[in-house]
Amino acid sequence: MASSISGLCSSSSSTLIRKPHLAPPPPKPHLAETLKPPFSGKSRHILTYAVARDAPVEKKGGLERDPKALWERYTEWLYQHKELGLYLDVSRMGFTDEFVKEMEPRFMKAFKAMEDLEKGAISNPDEGRMVGHYWLRNPKLSPNSFLRLQIENTLEAICAFSQDIIAAKIKPPSSPDGRFTQILSVGIGGSALGPQFVAEALAPDNPPLKIRFIDNTDPAGIDHQIAQLGPELASTLVIVISKSGGTPETRNGLLEVQKAFREAGLNFAKQGVAITQENSLLDNTARIEGWLARFPMFDWVGGRTSEMSAVGLLAAALQGIDIKEMLAGASLMDEATRTPVVKNNPAALLALCWYWASGGVGSKDMVVLPYKDSLLLFSRYLQQLVMESLGKEFDLDGNRVNQGLTVYGNKGSTDQHAYIQQLREGVHNFFATFIEVLRDRPPGHDWELEPGVTCGDYLFGMLQGTRSALYANGRESVTVTVQEVNPRSVGALIALYERAVGIYASLVNVNAYHQPGVEAGKKAAGEVLALQKRVLAVLNEASCKDPVEPLSIEEVADRCHAPEDIEMIYKIIAHMAANDRAIIAEGDCGSPRSVKVFLGECNVDALYA
Numbered sequence: 001m002a003s004s005i006s007g008l009c010s011s012s013s014s015t016l017i018r019k020p021h022l023a024p025p026p027p028k029p030h031l032a033e034t035l036k037p038p039f040s041g042k043s044r045h046i047l048t049y050a051v052a053r054d055a056p057v058e059k060k061g062g063l064e065r066d067p068k069a070l071w072e073r074y075t076e077w078l079y080q081h082k083e084l085g086l087y088l089d090v091s092r093m094g095f096t097d098e099f100v101k102e103m104e105p106r107f108m109k110a111f112k113a114m115e116d117l118e119k120g121a122i123s124n125p126d127e128g129r130m131v132g133h134y135w136l137r138n139p140k141l142s143p144n145s146f147l148r149l150q151i152e153n154t155l156e157a158i159c160a161f162s163q164d165i166i167a168a169k170i171k172p173p174s175s176p177d178g179r180f181t182q183i184l185s186v187g188i189g190g191s192a193l194g195p196q197f198v199a200e201a202l203a204p205d206n207p208p209l210k211i212r213f214i215d216n217t218d219p220a221g222i223d224h225q226i227a228q229l230g231p232e233l234a235s236t237l238v239i240v241i242s243k244s245g246g247t248p249e250t251r252n253g254l255l256e257v258q259k260a261f262r263e264a265g266l267n268f269a270k271q272g273v274a275i276t277q278e279n280s281l282l283d284n285t286a287r288i289e290g291w292l293a294r295f296p297m298f299d300w301v302g303g304r305t306s307e308m309s310a311v312g313l314l315a316a317a318l319q320g321i322d323i324k325e326m327l328a329g330a331s332l333m334d335e336a337t338r339t340p341v342v343k344n345n346p347a348a349l350l351a352l353c354w355y356w357a358s359g360g361v362g363s364k365d366m367v368v369l370p371y372k373d374s375l376l377l378f379s380r381y382l383q384q385l386v387m388e389s390l391g392k393e394f395d396l397d398g399n400r401v402n403q404g405l406t407v408y409g410n411k412g413s414t415d416q417h418a419y420i421q422q423l424r425e426g427v428h429n430f431f432a433t434f435i436e437v438l439r440d441r442p443p444g445h446d447w448e449l450e451p452g453v454t455c456g457d458y459l460f461g462m463l464q465g466t467r468s469a470l471y472a473n474g475r476e477s478v479t480v481t482v483q484e485v486n487p488r489s490v491g492a493l494i495a496l497y498e499r500a501v502g503i504y505a506s507l508v509n510v511n512a513y514h515q516p517g518v519e520a521g522k523k524a525a526g527e528v529l530a531l532q533k534r535v536l537a538v539l540n541e542a543s544c545k546d547p548v549e550p551l552s553i554e555e556v557a558d559r560c561h562a563p564e565d566i567e568m569i570y571k572i573i574a575h576m577a578a579n580d581r582a583i584i585a586e587g588d589c590g591s592p593r594s595v596k597v598f599l600g601e602c603n604v605d606a607l608y609a
């Protein structure tokens, strides 16, 4: 009996899109494989680390146990940025003076590379691009006046537009309120993660416009966001963000939102804003369709470092966040992280710790634990910033290095009830980064829930306790402390990690500013969709015969001239069948060889297309 295979096959996955012949050759052994684990958990031990591609060097190192000596180490290495009220404590990393000395020449090279980058060098050689996110917060540093004016004019335009939206000088055409109340931000990767992080960290409880995001091509997720807006779609400002202007997930999100507008009888163009590079597909669409506004993204700003461009600033300003304070915080941090003295440069100190902990080859993961709910998305934001920048197959000289630094984490103390057990006692494959916020609550709101102790004291205790407990078991950590979460400190944190990534990339000699691996995935996804079209054509042809000719998966693959893609063809058929795509299957999906498929109806036009 003929039956839809949707039920049987609904668990099949279409995520394994790499074709067998696309598989890369097995990697050659690299430095990571030649290294011993840096820490044994004992107080003194031999540490082996590597300096980029040089031979591994034997070094003594270890975690200080004596409380007095540890206090000495804490005070000796504590970094403080007075104006920002930011501290960096690296005392719970076991690096030695000898290690720091040995790294010195590499840091000098890295500082020079950062200086050249800021002066406008082509620091992204593969893409032939300058790397200018530092100019965004200090336009005077731009290598020429044209770029400086572009930055200044864009900032002015962002401020003016957001003020006009908030003051209802610019109104949505069909909203009963006569003002915009919601933002729907459509974008992915660097075009979403910064705005998401900043919204979570800084948006006031009652912002002038509330924000929600579409950051995927998951139809159910998109439907959910649109359904949650309900009638407020009429007062929603849709910001579509894509540097390239052609990212499929973002395009799909836009098309879905435009459909929702049509169905609600609304004029999308009067509520749509594009942030993209000039003359991109998105830019041209927005211009031709007459969208409400367009803001530029610059060729020389990468997606993952674009939070201080229109990408992050427009949404932030619309939520009532002081974007000039964010820029000021970033600018102050930029200044501090230009210092060519490792000990006085917090970004260099972070890079030093990363190198020490991971042997310069990413052998340990970085677990980021902000003890503050509003910083929940910081680790997710850093995941892209660090991993897309450092996770590279080849170094700048073309050597295969398979570099990277794995980042994960959510927040404390919540995670203490999830995975800290393993961090304390299990596999020793990480180092931690604690983010501490000194101010628990706005002044005047605190109270003691038991004598002498507030709720925030508990949070503080949890952080300190976890830091100590990890250290006691030989687990290293870094602690970044800020006074409070505000636009200035968030700007500073972003700038701190941007520079740390730039410096570290230089230490390990990789291009931090391209992402060739992502392109490979996008290309393979495109190939799957092209294959799906061929499968449909083959099935249609067989289904237009009289009588209908059910085909086995092998036969479909042969007729598609793609026998090597048979598994993918099976997954395509199973996915379409699960989604009411008129595919009929006979047989048992548990044994794919027995399945025969045909279409429920013949599309004669498609036969001659």
Ligand SMILES: O=P(O)(O)OC[C@H]1O[C@](O)(CO)[C@@H](O)[C@@H]1O
Binding pocket: 188, 189, 190, 191, 241, 242, 243, 244, 245, 246, 247, 250, 302, 303, 304, 388, 515, 518
């Ligand atoms: O802004 P775009 O061009 O849509 O790209 C989105 C994201 O896709 C990537 O190119 C690859 O993930 C990121 O670097 C980027 O942030």
